[in-house]
Amino acid sequence: MRRFGAGQAFLIGGVFVVAAQVAGAQSQAPAAYAITHARIFTVSGAPIDDGTLVIRDGKIAAVGANVEIPAAAQVIDGKGLQVYPGLFDAVTQMGLSEISAVSATVDSAETGLYNPDVVAATAILPSSEHIPVTRAAGITEVLAVPGSGGFDFSGSRGVIGGQASAIHLSGWTIDEMLIKKSVAMVVNWPEIETRTFDFATFSRKEKPFAEAKKEYEKQVSELTELLERARHYAVAVEHQKTADFRRDVKLEALVPVVRGQLAMLVVTDRGRDIRNAVEYADKQKLKIIIAGGTEAYKVKDLLRSKSVPVILRPPLTLPSEEDDPYDRLLSQPAELAKAGVRFAIGSFDNSFARRLGQNAANAVAYGLPYDEALKAVTQYPAEILGLGDQVGTLEVGKMANVIVTNGDPLEVTTDVRYLFIKGRLTSTDNKHQRLYEKYLNRPKAAE
Amino acid sequence: MNRLSLVNTIVAAAALVAVGSACVAVFAANPPEAPAVLLIQNATILTVSHGTIEHGSILIKDGKIAEVGTSIKAPSGAQIVDANGQFVMPGIIDCHSHIGVDGSVNEGSISVSSIANIADVLNPEDIDIYRDLAGGVTTANVLHGSANAIGGQTVVIKLRWGQPAARLPFEGAVPGIKFALGENPKRSNFSIPGQPKRYPATRMGVEETIRGAFTEARDYKKAWEEYNKRAGAGEKNLIPPRRDLRLEPLVEVLEGKRYVHSHCYREDEILMLLRVAKEFGFKVRTFQHVLEGYKVADEIAASGAGASTFSDWWAYKVEAYEAIPYNAAIMTKRGVIVSINSDDAEEATHLNQEAAKSMKYGGMSHEEALKMVTINPALQLGIDKRVGSIDVGKDADLVIYDHDPLSAYAVVQKTLIDGRVYFDRERDVADRGTLEKEKKALLEKERKAAEKKADEKKAEEKKSGGKPEEKKPEDKPKPPKDATAAGGAL
DSSP: OOOOOTTOEEEETTEEEEOOOOBOTTOOOOSEEEEEEEEEOOSSSOOEEEEEEEEETTEEEEEESSOOOOTTOEEEEOTTOEEEEOEEEEEEOTTTBSSTTOGGGBOSOOSSSBOTTOBHHHHOOTTOTHHHHHHHTTEEEEEEOOSSOSSTTOOOOOSEEEEEEEEESOOSSHHHHEEEEEEEEEEEOOOOOSEEEETTTTEEEEOOHHHHHHHHHHHHHHHHHHHHHHHHHHHHHHTTTSTTOOOOHHHHHHHHHHTTSSEEEEEEOSHHHHHHHHHHHHHHTOOEEEEEOTTGGGGHHHHHHTTOOEEEOOSSSOOSSTTSOTTHHHHHHHHHHHHTOOEEEOOOSSTTGGGHHHHHHHHHHTTOOHHHHHHHTTHHHHHHTTOTTTSSSOOTTSBOOEEEESSOTTSTTOOEEEEEETTEEBOOOOHHHHHHHHHHTOOOOOO | OOOOOOSHHHHHHHHHHHHHHOOSOOOOOOOOOOOSEEEEEEEEEEOSSSOEEEEEEEEEETTEEEEEESOOOOOTTOEEEEOTTOEEEEOEEEEEEOTTBSSOSOOTTSSBOTTOBGGGGBOTTOHHHHHHHTTTEEEEEEOOOSSSSEEEEEEEEEOOTTSOGGGOBOTTOOOEEEEEOTTTTTTOSOOOTTSOOOSOOSHHHHHHHHHHHHHHHHHHHHHHHHHHHHHHTTOOSOOOOOOOTTTHHHHHHHTTSSEEEEEEOSHHHHHHHHHHHHHHTOOOOEEEEOTTGGGGHHHHHHHTOEEEEOSSOOOSSGGGTTOOTTHHHHHHHTTOOEEEOOSSTTGGGGHHHHHHHHHHSSOOOHHHHHHTTTHHHHHHTTOTTTSSSOOTTSBOOEEEESSOSSSTTOOEEEEEETTEEEEEHHHHHHHHHHHHHHHHHHHHHHHHHHHHHHHHHHHHHHHHOSSOOOOOGGGSOOOHHHHHHHHTTO
16 A cells, blocks of 8 residues: 555555554654554563553563553554564575576575575665565564575575575665574585486486485585584684685685584475484584474474474475375474474565465464464574574564554464554555555456 | 475476375275265355355265255264364365376477377376365366467366276366466476477467467368268268367367366466457456456456466566466456466465455455355356355265364365265374384385395305306395385386
8 A cells, every 4th residue: 555644544455444654664753652452462471452562762662551651652553453573484585586487586596505605685685576565464574595596496506505684674775674694504404315306308317325325425524524624714713813814705604603603504304304414513513403394293302302493394385205194294383392392484485475374374273382383483483593682572672573463463364454663663565555456446448 | 385386397397306206105095985865964054155054954965965954854874974163165176286197287399289188197196186185175177287378188177086087077077278378388487408499489479379270270170060061961972181189179169168278477468368269269268377367357357258366476487476466356356257276286275275365365255255266166167057056956075174264274174075075184184003004014015125135135146156246226225215116106
């Protein structure tokens, strides 16, 4: 929708809503807001039935049943509405890939196998049409993950994909949008793959297991060697006054990894590969987060005992094996929760980022407690990615990334009525809504 | 699946890998029994044709709906399904599917592949049939791929899991043919190295490919009519026209005996096909995907064509960059019969949820949204007298959910086709232990066989005393995965 003045009535989907001043993405905004008489789901604590949330200077200033409203605050009547932290999509290519089939619009994967020095934030396009579409679905922050192509099965992915960046979805420039530039080092774990699809000949290729294993071992040893060099480099850095010290941007990028300061986001799905990656990280004393985790259930005890968190692919995914139960991925979140494995759910996409809530809801349908599902797309991704002190819950002092909805934000029919990003009332206007309004009003075609 | 695999050819390519990596055969279950009389009780019935019935019952006799109401007494001997607290709706009809196809869905070598027929390559043991059944789908329009301006012949099936291929086709459903416009037939997003570019490579050429084929088909039709007329008049020593299997399906299109289901995206190509259809005097039965249908909804409505679209897919290629989730709602408002389809085995497992999204995007009513996966696709496929709503006399193709189906929290409990329970969640869950045991036993057997073979080999080598013979590749013990994959062919 276009911008509306305070108190102006407008029509969305047949429902009249009285709008407060909904700013464009980044216009001047009042310093303070108060959402009153709403049901508030802080996620960190019990829901507040008739509560007030105060936002000031970009942060959550107060939340509770009896909260004083600052005199300068713009008040939004939240009667009948529900307030939640904005959703956090923990794996996307937001801003890195616009139209996945058009390589000119895709900046998600470098060539070459080892690119620890490349950073997602560098290539995130703030004016990507995906951003307003995604935030209209209540997603206020995402991790932009480099390292694989526009089509996620393209096969042309390196081992070290680069550094993933966390952004919130409102800003004129990347600097305004950054939550944290370097959140994790993306590692596409080498896999023992005997069957691959060869795009050059458009046919399926098979190689013997022994050969596939050899390739796997070669890549793992290359990775080990690179990390070893980074360790030496880290020592050298401390003594870099020596005249012969030569900087190396790739090794430099790996220093925080080998020091255990930067987690590896290891993209892998099969049970065997997850086990290999976890044992590797354990041996190398590296921080690890698994992303993908299609068969995490096969190694749930290991994941729990090593406290390795997982960012799961959408549960709305068919099982990898023909004889798996049809609901294998739908019921996995419930199984992992029961086993004590920490996990978040990600969209692993841009176009389908807005299905994040739907995916979490489907996990509930197959046994995951609702609170856990909500946390899997708010609090847990924030915590897993080391941003738990900034986003993910409605706690005082956190960044005010807040959504006000007419119902359960995980349900497919729920509307986001108000959206706050970094304390600013942000428009839910987007390309889709604009085209809708334009063509809804097309005069009737002549016969 | 997630799921940028939205370009058909590439989907097919990926599927090849996926199928190849599937490890243990799933033996198609025996088809369920057909109870003569079955009564579903205490359900919230979403009839689609005449509103919602609370605490309702559905009486099924010989696979047909015999009675629908609130006070049906169970006939003696009736099998009873108590659906207390549950929701029953008509089985979901997916107007764009590629399940149950053996091998590739694309005969992509030529621009007019009307000679190919999907009905000839149905694979009743494709696990996706079962998975979609578990998502409430009872009928699917199984289409050829979109690599060709005029693609292969298509078939409507019922998801009768466990039945042989011959029992899958929907009896009496009008067969179809796939057309495709835009990026896929002009091969924008894929080229196979070493192969020359195939005509057409532009939307202009796509139109001419279709016009050219129908010009031939029109002449061919005339030649046969002439022949039949003269033969009918008793003329002797006539030579019949040479049969052309490529043109025959197009003649059926001209005669209205075969439906055109045309893949398309952009507004211009939609209008192009309507012009061509007008020129040759045939009808477009459905526009498939039709993501810019909202721009030319009046024109589509005026032509009488249906539109079968995605809920919220967009931006995976240029022609999908103006796709909007309000598409279904706008077209519906303008008088087009709209369905929501899957194009994908995974997407098909939650078409109920996908339909629900139009309540949010465009303000559709609950009933309108529900129609988009039931009676509307039935109308589009010309099977609305048989399926698509819960009415007396119709086939007992039903889905039972534990929740209002227009929600992400609804789980399919049972799926019935022709009154038979083809999917039962309780039974599925209960059988998992047995299947797991069977799988373990098979793997063990395989492992032992491989060990035995290796031992025999060793013994032989010992006996011969000399250097071990060089192993041939096929003699190497294979990992269990490969060994059982071979068993999968059984």
